[in-house]
Amino acid sequence: MANLSPNALLLGAFEQLGAVGVLFFKMLKNLFRRPREHQILLQQLEEIGVRSLPVVSLTAAFGGLVFGFQTYTGFHRYIGPGSETFAGPIITLGLAKELIPILVGLMIAGRVGSSIAAEIGTMKITEQIDALHSLGANPIRYLVVPRTLAAFFMLPCLVLYGDIIGIICGYFYNVVLMGVNRVMYVQNTLMYLEIWDVATGLIKSCVFGVVIAIVGCWQGMETEGGAEGVGRATTRTVVISSISILILNFFISKLLPASLQGG
Amino acid sequence: MIRIIDLHKSFGSKEVLRGVSLTIEKGETMVVIGQSGSGKSVLIKHLIGLLKPDSGEIYIDDVEITRLDDDELMRVTRKFGLLFQGAALFDSMTVAENVRFGLERYTRLSEEEICKRAAESLALVGLNEAECLMPFELSGGMKKRVGLARAIAYRPEIMLYDEPSTGIDPIRADAINDLINKLKNDLGITSVVITHDMVSSYKIADRIAMLYDGEIIEVGTPEQIRHSKSAIIQQFIHGQAEGPIKDW
Numbered sequence: 001m002a003n004l005s006p007n008a009l010l011l012g013a014f015e016q017l018g019a020v021g022v023l024f025f026k027m028l029k030n031l032f033r034r035p036r037e038h039q040i041l042l043q044q045l046e047e048i049g050v051r052s053l054p055v056v057s058l059t060a061a062f063g064g065l066v067f068g069f070q071t072y073t074g075f076h077r078y079i080g081p082g083s084e085t086f087a088g089p090i091i092t093l094g095l096a097k098e099l100i101p102i103l104v105g106l107m108i109a110g111r112v113g114s115s116i117a118a119e120i121g122t123m124k125i126t127e128q129i130d131a132l133h134s135l136g137a138n139p140i141r142y143l144v145v146p147r148t149l150a151a152f153f154m155l156p157c158l159v160l161y162g163d164i165i166g167i168i169c170g171y172f173y174n175v176v177l178m179g180v181n182r183v184m185y186v187q188n189t190l191m192y193l194e195i196w197d198v199a200t201g202l203i204k205s206c207v208f209g210v211v212i213a214i215v216g217c218w219q220g221m222e223t224e225g226g227a228e229g230v231g232r233a234t235t236r237t238v239v240i241s242s243i244s245i246l247i248l249n250f251f252i253s254k255l256l257p258a259s260l261q262g263g
Numbered sequence: 264m265i266r267i268i269d270l271h272k273s274f275g276s277k278e279v280l281r282g283v284s285l286t287i288e289k290g291e292t293m294v295v296i297g298q299s300g301s302g303k304s305v306l307i308k309h310l311i312g313l314l315k316p317d318s319g320e321i322y323i324d325d326v327e328i329t330r331l332d333d334d335e336l337m338r339v340t341r342k343f344g345l346l347f348q349g350a351a352l353f354d355s356m357t358v359a360e361n362v363r364f365g366l367e368r369y370t371r372l373s374e375e376e377i378c379k380r381a382a383e384s385l386a387l388v389g390l391n392e393a394e395c396l397m398p399f400e401l402s403g404g405m406k407k408r409v410g411l412a413r414a415i416a417y418r419p420e421i422m423l424y425d426e427p428s429t430g431i432d433p434i435r436a437d438a439i440n441d442l443i444n445k446l447k448n449d450l451g452i453t454s455v456v457i458t459h460d461m462v463s464s465y466k467i468a469d470r471i472a473m474l475y476d477g478e479i480i481e482v483g484t485p486e487q488i489r490h491s492k493s494a495i496i497q498q499f500i501h502g503q504a505e506g507p508i509k510d511w
Binding site: 035122123126127128131133134135136137138140 | 311312313333334337340341343344345347348349351352353354364365368369413417
């Protein structure tokens with residue numbers, strides 16, 4: 001690695017980007033082709049969605065609590081007592097647009113992305129992917145399509161669920177624990193919050209879902225070298241997915257309009 | 264009929280196949296022998312499209328497969344059954360689900376016919392009691408036999424066997440040899456067998472091809488190979504460390 005020139009590194013990066021792109025287009029090409037693997041799609045919906053609920057609950061709850069705590073402190077210290085009722089819209093906006101999609105994306109990259117890479121990687125080194133091919137089953141249709149679809153559909157559901165948990169916890173900290181005026185807190189929140197703010201987070205999460213699944217499948221299918229190779233593939237999946245989520249989050253935030261009214 | 268013409272394949276700087284040419288007639292059992300690491304498995308993976316050659320052509324019943332797209336290739340590969348060296352069972356499925364996999368997806372058989380066909384295939388390899396077991400509950404030899412049952416379940420026209428007798432006891436190995444002969448005689452299946460087990464080779468082969476240094480150096484009937492004048496072949500079939508083959 002140390003001996004590689006910057007040109008070789010750049011070329012390697014583009015080569016890998018090309019490989020992910022090819023896998024993504026192959027996935028799109030196979031999206032509507034038969035036979036459709038409904039059973040596997042259902043399994044993946046459960047694996048990615050239902051089984052991630054505990055980790056998303058905890059992440060969103062503590063995300064909401066800490067964000068509620070910092071916002072309360074900020075208003076109380078710098079604007080003055082009584083202004084904490086404006087923490088409501090800040091918390092809701094911050095959680096729904098940025099914090100929950102990113103936290104859920106990162107948690108799912110760790111939990112699901114690594115599991116996809118490990119499963120497919122193990123299948124690769126034990127020739128199970130070759131066996132699929134030999135039985136006339138297209139590995140893209142059988143492995144990549146259901147996982148990508150499941151991640152695409154379940155990430156927004158998890159983010160919406162996380163939004164609700166986070167907002168409730170933010171409310172709990174401010175209103176129940178710190179005694180902020182309940183009516184004003186809720187009124188301010190509803191006044192400044194738009195559906196588009198929540199939708200922005202959901203759109204981002206769809207993209208994050210596809211990125212996590214495709215990177216996991218790609219790394220799994222590229223696995224070589226036994227158990228050590230599987231370990232490398234899972235680590236790479238988490239690192240590449242996490243970095244991609246953070247970078248994409250910025251660009252999607254910039255590209256999407258701040259509100260449907262064009263603000 | 265399978266025709267392999269001037270097949271070349273390299274992995275990095277290592278040239279594994281250096282112009283392999285071989286013709287396998289319909290209904291014939293061709294055994295490809297050669298040292299471990301000589302490229303036998305690489306050759307068999309080219310036949311089913313798992314690997315793309317650097318150059319050369321492969322014709323399966325007059326269809327050139329090296330330039331087919333994924334879907335066209337899938338249609339051709341459904342003619343094949345492949346027994347993997349390590350069985351390659353799907354470890355999240357039971358034995359019965361493994362055997363039914365290809366039947367459920369790519370045949371129009373009814374559920375009842377699929378169950379019957381799967382049970383028949385398992386009975387052929389002597390594993391009719393193992394339907395509900397998971398792969399991790401099986402011994403190496405049992406896995407191999409399930410792999411064989413899965414490969415023959417949808418009655419392929421061409422069977423590829425990658426080291427069928429490796430990892431199983433001599434009696435089971437002989438039973439698998441009998442099964443290979445039975446499939447050929449009863450169903451007219453064309454077989455390509457990769458092995459370095461000479462006892463099995465003599466028993467099942469119509470012809471034997473020796474792969475050495477990335478090329479087929481001789482093709483002949485078991486009798487012709489047994490009496491070959493090639494010192495390389497004589498060293499290999501007699502399993503001698505001394506001789507022209509040094510890189511072991």
